[in-house]
């Protein structure tokens with residue numbers, strides 16, 4: 047009895063009695079308090095002192111090492127500065143046998159939070175914002191401990207930047223009141239090597255500055271932005287820069303004044319350039335100058351003439367696919383077309399179109415697939431639309447944490463295999479032995495393909511329920527919305543067949559691709575089946591590679607997706623003895639729900655498509 051009390055007391059003192067509610071993410075280190083750490087006092091030293099299982103470790107500042115890189119020799123970590131030491135420390139904690147030199151692949155490894163100042167999150171499925179909320183009409187106090195925990199998690203996977211607010215940006219973010227809040231957050235993130243960036247509303251000079259225009263060539267507008275940049279950098283000298291969604295989905299932009307994207311971006315670039323800031327200008331633009339054109343072609347049409355015209359501190363940020371974060375898209379051809387403009391890929395960690403925080407879908411295979419077409423060497427950075435909120439476990443679904451983790455790891459090294467990343471994450475997140483880890487690993491690795499199968503196999507896309515993008519609505523059509531918001535426009539099902547003809551006989555979207563993809567995708571007989579209905583309108587009786595007719599193949603794929611989820615449930619049930627109670631239950635509930643959803647997708651889509659095919 048006495049012993050037990052003592053044990054509990056000791057654990058309490060050491061802070062070890064923590065429920066497994068997912069709040070510790072993959073950072074479930076046991077504090078051993080054993081290592082002697084030589085070198086400068088810093089966060090890396092604190093982490094190693096508490097958690098490193100060896101006896102001694104040395105931290106050394108070496109100015110000859112590149113920024114953010116580190117070297118581990120024996121138990122000495124060397125780096126240019128404390129950020130490099132921190133990356134080295136987390137690497138050593140994860141993989142104590144690590145030796146040698148490492149540096150991040152991408153310069154920009156940035157999370158994009160679509161957080162609104164009122165605390166809601168656009169496409170957020172894990173509760174409210176960790177940064178913003180209102181207290182009356184004032185910004186609520188920043189939760190420093192929470193932001194610090196966030197910084198630590200990001201640093202542990204090498205993320206070095208964060209955009210704190212929604213791309214559909216409120217001008218208020220640039221008011222002195224909010225700049226002060228941003229300064230507070232920046233101060234917490236700085237020791238973890240993380241810079242802050244802000245999304246800005248292009249019409250801010252009007253909304254905040256009382257100007258009559260936001261025309262980027264107007265002298266007062268330029269002066270306003272320059273003064274604003276100066277004000278921000280006075281408070282936050284290492285501020286990263288701006289992210290801009292302009293002339294897209296109702297947002298203001300240079301197009302409102304018949305100016306080009308380059309003219310708009312350059313005006314902002316000039317304002318932040320004296321301080322080393324960058325502008326991340328999004329190419330997610332449709333329905334503006336090229337209204338009526340096949341939506342997947344519009345980004346190239348919008349930006350191609352601007353190539354070579356952007357300032358050197360502008361980066362074009364594009365989603366991985368040409369449409370909008372679908373479960374599977376071909377890569378966005380804008381990456382083939384802008385040869386003189388630095389580019390970043392925008393990946394979506396929050397599963398807007400992949401079951402949100404209800405479905406277990408591990409996204410690393412999707413991102414690796416993208417890098418198979420768009421060589422990382424073509425990119426200067428990656429941005430990940432965050433899936434983080436106030437939920438106890440940060441991400442809503444315990445397994446969605448793996449997507450945050452995988453984004454960071456791939457930003458650090460895009461050649462890492464999905465399997466290795468999943469394995470690392472599983473080992474750190476659960477206490478499971480090899481025999482249980484293997485099936486869980488297989489579940490994760492199969493989960494994205496399963497989602498494609500039960501939602502949108504063979505290149506189908508955007509047949510989601512209107513606006514919330516969760517369930518199926520293949521018959522979706524709303525007369526007063528542009529067709530490009532409606533599922534029926536995307537699948538084009540009729541009695542002859544199904545699919546969107548984007549070959550030379552259709553919208554010719556295939557011509558935006560480099561060879562060999564242009565020819566490969568254009569020809570029905572060479573187009574990979576995974577993109578079949580993305581690029582072609584195909585007869586129902588068409589024989590797919592399996593020998594089945596198209597409608598039978600669709601039926602088969604939907605069924606396969608559902609079966610996969612059934613098997614995930616079996617795997618999860620078999621793992622019950624090794625997983626802690628709360629997390630097991632919570633994942634189990636979600637898996638049951640995922641199965642119901644998968645069946646709903648299967649039934650709704652096959653009933654609907656079947657009504658054409660079997661006429």
Ligand code: BDP
Nearest residue numbers: 168169213214291330370371
């Ligand atoms: C779509 C989202 C919308 C975003 C938009 C964007 O549905 O909420 O604002 O993309 O990326 O995926 O700007």
